[in-house]
Amino acid sequence: xxxxTQSPSSLSASVGDRVTITxxxxxxxxxxxxxxxxxxxxAPKLLIYAASSLQSGVPSRFSGSGSGxxxxxxxxxxxxxxxATYYCQQSYSNPFFGPGTKVDIK
Amino acid sequence: QITLKESGPTLVKPTQTLTxxxxxxxxxxxxxxxxxxxxxxxxxxxxxxxxLIYWDDxxxxxxxxxxxxxxxxxxxxxxxxxxxxxxxxxDTATYFCAHRQHQTxxxxxxxxxxxxxxxxxxx
Numbered sequence: 001x002x003x004x005t006q007s008p009s010s011l012s013a014s015v016g017d018r019v020t021i022t023x024x025x026x027x028x029x030x031x032x033x034x035x036x037x038x039x040x041x042x043a044p045k046l047l048i049y050a051a052s053s054l055q056s057g058v059p060s061r062f063s064g065s066g067s068g069x070x071x072x073x074x075x076x077x078x079x080x081x082x083x084a085t086y087y088c089q090q091s092y093s094n095p096f097f098g099p100g101t102k103v104d105i106k
Numbered sequence: 107q108i109t110l111k112e113s114g115p116t117l118v119k120p121t122q123t124l125t126x127x128x129x130x131x132x133x134x135x136x137x138x139x140x141x142x143x144x145x146x147x148x149x150x151x152x153x154x155x156x157x158l159i160y161w162d163d164x165x166x167x168x169x170x171x172x173x174x175x176x177x178x179x180x181x182x183x184x185x186x187x188x189x190x191x192x193x194x195x196x197d198t199a200t201y202f203c204a205h206r207q208h209q210t211x212x213x214x215x216x217x218x219x220x221x222x223x224x225x226x227x228x229x
Binding site for chain 2: 001031032034036038042043044045046049050055087089091094095096097098099100
């Protein structure tokens with residue numbers, strides 16, 4: 001099975017900051033990588049699919065990049081509504097999720 | 107518009123079997139490439155994929171839970187059912203179902219998700 005890791009596990013940031021979250025797969029998965037945002041008590045929300053495609057309706061401050069084993073989610077200017085936990089998920093084989101990165105207020 | 111909603115017991119006893127139903131609208135599970143997955147989140151922990159069923163009745167399970175899980179579909183009722191045997195307090199979690207979207211290049215993702223249902227395992 002392909003395992004996913006994320007770093008950091010948590011970070012504190014301020015509104016307006018640029019935030020970068022890294023996801024790594026245990027083997028090459030081409031661009032079969034998705035990113036989700038999850039807030040407590042809510043359904044997870046798809047942000048990025050196929051490593052770099054922005055889901056319809058998602059603000060353009062979110063972007064994804066990477067291929068192979070290393071991937072990045074970037075938020076260019078953090079907004080108050082962006083404080084949440086972010087998960088990567090590989091879709092190359094069984095859809096395992098990463099352990100998540102919690103973004104909270106500094 | 108695609109919607110999904112999970113239903114089932116909120117409390118189960120240890121060793122019992124959990125049965126959860128995902129009722130959906132806005133798509134058909136007989137359409138090529140479509141699937142429905144189950145994912146859970148224990149309190150304070152990460153999302154964990156459990157099972158996935160495809161339009162052609164192909165089924166996939168998390169290896170760590172495979173012996174305890176069964177996923178089935180009722181295409182006519184627009185429902186997917188997940189059963190998990192031998193429940194334990196560590197299985198306390200919010201359980202989500204989600205629509206598996208796909209593209210012809212095999213890219214696929216979960217969108218949208220149901221609101222989730224909290225299941226507590228306690229005697």
